[in-house]
Amino acid sequence: MEEPRKQQVSLRGASTREISRDALLEKVSQEREHRNYARKAASASIFIQKVWRSYGETRKVAMKFQEEWESLVKYLAGIMTGELISSSVLRPFIFFITCLSIRQRKILARELKCMQTCFGILLESINSTDSRKNICSLIVGTTKQRRTSMYQMRKLISLCSFILSECDTSHAGSQDIVVLTSLALRFVVVLTDLKSWKIVNDENIGDADAAVKNFVSFMGSCRSGLYASLRRYISRLDTSSSAKVKSIVQTDDKFLISASAITIAIRPFSLTTFNAADCIKFDVHSAAEQYCLYLLTIPWLTQRVPAVLLPALKHKSTLLPCLQLLLTSKDKIVRMMSDIDQFSMDCSPNAVPPIGWALVNIIGLAAGSENDFTHSGALNQGLEYATYVHVVTILADNLLSWLHDAGWNEKGNQNLEGNDGAYEPPASMQENKTTCGSLKTSFIDLFRPVCQQWHLKKLLEKSKTYAYTDESKTKILPPNNLESLANLRLLDIAYFYSYMLRIFAAFNPMIGPLPILNMLSFTPGFLGSLWGVLESSIFLGNSYTIGDANYARSKKLTGKSQVEVDFSDPADDHQVDEDASDVWDVEPLRRGPQGISKDMSCLLHLFCATYSHLLLVLDDIEFYEKQVPFTLEQQQRIASMLNTLVYNGLSCSVGQQNASLMDSAIRCLHLIYERDCRHQFCPPALWLSPARRSRPPIAVAARTHEVVSANIRSEDAVVVHSTGSVITSMPHVFPFQERVQMFREFISMDKVSRRMAGEVAGPGSRSIEIVIRRGHVIEDGFRQLNSLGSRLKSSIHVSFVSECGLPEAGLDYGGLSKEFLTDISKAAFAPEYGLFSQTSTSDRLLIPNAAARFLENGIQMIEFLGRVVGKALYEGILLDYSFSHVFVQKLLGRYSFLDELSTLDPELYRNLMYVKPALHIELIVGQELARYCYGKHYEGNVEDLCLDFTVTEESFGKRHVIELKPGGKDVCVTNANKMQYVHAMAFYKLNRQMLPFSNAFYRGLTDLVSPSWLKLFNASEFNQLLSGGDHDIDVDDLKNNTRYTGGYSDGSRTVKLFWEVMNDFEPKERCMLLKFVTSCSRAPLLGFKYLQPAFTIHKVASDAPLWAAIGGSDVERLPSASTCYNTLKLPTYKRSSTLKAKLRYAINSNAGFELS
Secondary structure (H helix, E strand, O other): OOOOOOOOEOOOOOEOOOOOHHHHHHHHHHHHHHHHHHHHHHHHHHHHHHHHHHHHHHHHHHHHHHHHHHHHHHHOOOOOOHHHHHHHHHHHHHHHHHHHHHOOOOOOHHHHHHHHHHHHHHHHHHOOOOOOOOOHHHHOOOHHHHHHHHHHHHHHHHHHHHHHHHOOOOOOOOHHHHHHHHHHHHHHHHHOOHHHOOOOOOOOHHHHHHHHHHHHHHHOOOOOOHHHHHHHHHHOOOHHHHHHHOOOOOHHHHHHHHHHHHHHHHHHHHOOOOOOOOOOOHHHHHHHHHHHHHHOOOOOHHHHOOHHHHHHHHOHHHHHHHHHHHHHOHHHHHHHHHOOOOOOOOOOHHHOOHHHHHHHHHHHHHHOOOOOOOOOOOOOOOOOHHHHHHHHHHHHHHHHHHHHHOOOOOOOOOOOOOOOOOOOOOOOHHHHHOOEOOEOOOHHHHHHHHHOHHHHHHHHHHOEOOOOOHHHOOOOOOOOOHHHHOOOEHHHHHHHHHHHHHHHHHHOOOOOOHHHHHHHHOOOOHHHHHHHHHHHHHOOHHHOOOOOOOHHHHOOOOOOOHHHOOOOOHHHHHHOOHHHHHHHOOHHHOOHHHHOOHHHHHHHHHHHHHHHHHHOOOOHHHHHHOOOOOOHHHHHHHHHHHHHHHHHHHHOOOOHHHHHHHHHHHHHHHHHHHHHHHOOOOOHHHHHHHHOOOOOOHHHHHHHHHHHHHHOOOOOOOOOOOHHHHHHHOHHHOOHHHHHHHHHHHHHHHHHHHHHOOOOOOOOOOOEEEEEEHHHHHHHHHHHHHHHHHHHHOOEEEEEEOOOOOEOOOOOOOHHHHHHHHHHHHHHOOHHHOOEEEOOOOOOOEEEOHHHHHOOOHHHHHHHHHHHHHHHHHHOOOOOOOEOHHHHHHHOOOOOOHHHHHHHOHHHHHHHHHHOOOHHHHHHHOHHHHHHHOOOOOOOOHHHHOOEOEEEEEEOOEEEEEEOOOOHHHOEOOOOOHHHHHHHHHHHHHHHOOHHHHHHHHHHHOOOOOHHHHOOOOHHHHHHHHHOOOOOOOHHHHHHOEEEEOOOOOOOHHHHHHHHHHHHOOHHHHHHHHHHHHOOOOOOOOOHHHOOOOEEEEEEOOOOOHHHHOOOOOOOOOOEEEOOOOEEEEEOOOOHHHHHHHHHHHHOOOOOHHHO
16 A cells, blocks of 8 residues: 655645646636726727717817807898808808707707708898809809808708708697798708709809709718608608697698608609619619608608698609619618618507508509599509509518518408407507507508509509410410519419408408408409419310310209209219319329419419409309309319319428418318309319329328327417318318218227227216106206216117106117117207207208297207217217208308308298399499399389398297397398398398307217318218218118028028018118117118128017918017117018018007017
8 A cells, every 4th residue: 555645845835736737828818808808998988088078179169169150140140141151150050060969869949049040041042143142152153162062051951851850740849840940941942943043044054953963962862861851750740630730830831841851852853854764873773762761661651741742752753763673672672671760659660560661652652542542543644554563562572571470370361161260460460450649540451552443453454465375385474584574464463462462361360351352353354364374374275175074064053052953972972983083183283382383373372362252252143054254164174273282282291381372272162162062063073083093091091180180289370281181171082981981980089099098988887877758858868968068978878768657678788879869859850849940942951940049948958959969970870850051061160152041041032132233243244244144133222122131030929120230220221232231131041040059059069079070071961971871771781781690591581571571661661660670760871881780680489380371370479679789589470461561560669679
């Protein structure tokens, strides 16, 4: 073991624990930095002291100069000459005003008085005809005089700009600053107007003109600060405050300041004659740049500036250079606009970026009417429409980019599905509805000119039709170069309004782009022109052949309801011709939105948004019989185009940039598909075509959909594109049978998840046990089951009590619960019970009874019936009734068309159609065709019919008057508002009247069945899912899927007799037999293969002799059934007549186990 080392001592007296080399270097570095910091701090302190002393001394000198200047001005009053003004007045004045006011950015009372005096002297001098007294003589004098005068005049122009920025006419005590501003601007106006110079003659006119242009050029540059100051001044203006300010400041002075400021602001644009074909000279370029940055970005510019001054801002010599600059230098200008400081104002303009204000101000100046946009206006004469459209498109595109970066969603209230909540913008965006002072115009209202039909018509008149050549059929437009920017094409107009739709949707979430869509939809020829371009591009002219072009014509199409049209069985959808499916799969759209150009995407977005809006008001007569605005063959092409686009867009990964296109395309596709579901005009192959090759297996599709649905957060702005979203958005690409299987798969997955969570209660102690009296099925079921909610998914153990009060024999292994659901639905949905009534059409569909709200627990009972239907769907039990399509549409969250009113109240529908005007068709096809289409409509004065905006309902002997709108009983129906009356009445019948019942039924239904599962089907398919297929039984299918027990086989004599009797039975009797055995009269939707447990015939031994087959006494025992096992207990009958008679007696006895 080593001895411990002794403590070592350094010869210099230091310990061995010396600092390391790195630590020493770090310490030295820190000390060096500390010394450097101390030196810099000392230097900065010295500099600050130096600047402060300089400032103090300069201020003292300036104040001394000011005192001397005031004395000198009084002394020289009346003897001023131009030389004296320049040397003795302006030189000290510019110095001390710069030191005491401009650098301080404020004007005190003493300096204000000095400025008033100085500008008074200058105006008097300029207006003098004596060249010795006129200061302008120095501007055209010797070289030294010119140099000095030019410097002084520029300083004075900058001073005037500063004074303008400090002028605030809205505050008390501002009269002095108003007078000063008026004097200063008058001086600038006179100085920059050669005609106002009194000393101009033939000898010096050239020099004078050059000097004036020099001043004007300086004003147009950023060095003068004119436009920044004018921005501050205009931003303080409020047209509604004139009455309040009138007692303080004369309105004439305020207007004079505004007029003078606008005059000098547009003066730089008059230096040269602007020609769009030539390059812009530097002076005009600089002024246009300042104009764009500081004036066009002022919030509510056109509302602040007096109306009589707007023509100066609108003039083509002013506006056109700015628009041309925005085209040629768009990136630079947009970047500079983003850096502009927004002055604090009561209206919180920070909620809208400067580029947004530039957009609305350009629209207001180029297209706005001077009468608050309420009258028909016109685009500025002489304005290049193509330039205007391109500039608005550029600014709108950048505004939308800003919205995207700020996290906005471009959603209005155009969601026709009706299940999503209203979109709420960020809190900062809601400030857009605030007012500026008492100015009540919101930001979105400034876009009103683009919502006017004259605006679109004027652009369409100026647009040039793009000529397609054989070599360019696949192209939409030529390259986007400067030459193409000079022409206005339909595509440019499409971009313009496509961006407007998105802006309205973002800024106006309450009504969305409705004002623009109204205008676009009803502009003659516009929608047809859009489709013409799309059809030529997508379908490649005549080279694209529609598989069954005469399909729609072969169908007998009328304007009647769907029930009068013979539809093919949806069960045969999967058997469509594969070659026909290929025809409807549009090849150019097989990659979705990413496979098409930006131009094509824009055209599609505008077309889909516009046409989906028009589809909401087109009735069936217009759509099917008159075929306005498209023929049925064109409708098929549109449907195939949208079907292919949406499917491939949802299947692929589509970015946010295509979200607007996808939203509008999905909306339009849904509306066309709903039309086809009600009244078929497209072949089934069309809807199945896109997914024919790539459709995933049922189980995979169902599980993918559930996983995607579980992972989507409600606040996600990006649309999720996958197989799951295909199922949600367009389930019709899957054949009906596959969707039914998918529905059952969803339920199976739900049962598995509940079993894993310990929620499932099978037969036994955990079952829901209920006792039902045969004569009180509804009351007992409501009392025992209504409060369970989603727990109804568990199995129900039913014990029936006969009408005699005795418990019925039998064990419930599912059969009795099925019988209970069937019986309670049959009793509760019977019209005499009062909760539901039948439509007056031939199919007698169920609809909620309007009088149900007056029944005791009426709404709660309807909610309970929703749970009953949900339980039946969840367990796969078929019920013997169907609902009205209007009611089912509400449950599915889909739109109800006006023509669906005919299924509820045909008489009311005919009367409304008699009153309904042909106004929108007149807008589309003209007055003559409208008269032809609507020759049977009421052409007189509607006031003669004595109608008002009310509807009268009668229930339990009482009449109830309901207003269709607030104050409707006092509003008479006239020719002006009859269209509104028609839609108000239809809206009441289709929505308002049914809303409390559909909401209650929906709450109960969705306790057991997810809404997303229901959306796999349309209204007709929902009824099929609920009630099964045809009202008959496929005997061969039942025979092929029947089990035999107890000694029977398919070759047994009695079994053969049974199938003979089944074939001889009437359809009603076969259904009754099926209900006797299974408690349900309908066959499973996918066939008896899916009946669980399988249909079984069990042998019941009997003592009948063998010769009973040829005579004598046959078996007397009746057949019986075990509904829990779907088993028919059939005795060994020897004769078919006996078997038929016994079966008929049994199925009509309304008993089951008792017959055993």
